Ligand code: ACO
């Protein structure tokens with residue numbers, strides 16, 4: 001009898017054994033050539049989700065990537081990338097230090113926003129019940145709040161994403177729910193807006209539902225971290241821009257001014 005050798009790895013997204021490698025069955029040349037009209041959104045839908053999405057959906061994925069590509073030099077990740085580049089490190093090292101700041105407060109609240117808003121909506125919670133639920137759980141609401149954007153200084157990236165969805169999505173039930181939640185949070189504090197992370201994640205759920213995915217499949221994407229990955233891909237473009245900027249400007253090593261640090265050191269007790 002034939003004894004099959006146990007395979008160490010399984011791959012279900014690409015295949016490099018023929019003359020030309022494929023992305024979910026599509027030869028790279030057919031994806032890369034401008035004639036066939038595949039964009040970065042198509043490459044992502046093939047390699048991340050193993051499906052070809054309709055144009056309104058791939059255009060949404062591309063809108064997200066373009067929208068999050070940069071938000072100036074002051075944000076956590078760009079700051080880290082700039083400091084690292086100025087310490088003489090290479091592009092990859094500097095990029096990685098920027099990416100490592102992406103998490104629950106900065107850029108990486110997308111999966112949890114999708115998760116908790118979906119959880120509440122699936123269970124028929126009202127916006128007020130959801131806010132109460134998160135409070136009782138001792139959790140800040142992922143996707144709500146911004147350091148500098150507020151009702152009076154709206155985040156035009158969010159307006160752009162909402163406009164795209166209004167014009168191209170069949171419907172946006174989870175966004176509609178999130179906007180009701182936002183009404184309550186902003187009535188408490190002006191900056192507790194539905195932020196760019198929240199809008200992206202919530203609209204992604206609306207997109208997947210409209211594409212016919214099951215709730216289990218959507219939960220699986222969220223659990224895997226697929227949504228934060230959009231911020232990682234998009235913001236890498238900006239971080240690399242900041243790193244190249246540092247190199248172009250030949251900036252010296254950075255040292256934080258000591259007058260901007262509150263030194264409060266006491267003599268350690270002996271034990
Ligand atoms: N849910 C509930 N309450 C909140 C939230 C929230 N998401 N955000 C802030 N608050 C409350 C705080 O509990 C605090 O209340 P208190 O004054 O009674 O103590 C008050 O608002 C101010 O909180 P800060 O942490 O000082 O707010 P700050 O403006 O510094 O925080 C931040 C901004 C970090 C974005 C915060 O709103 C947050 O953690 N949001 C959730 C995570 C998130 O969505 N991050 C993505 C932001 S967009 C991006 O990075 C691309």
Ligand code: LMR
Nearest residue numbers: 068070071075147148196
């Ligand atoms: C960002 O996109 O980096 C932000 O929304 C965070 C910020 O404080 O600007």
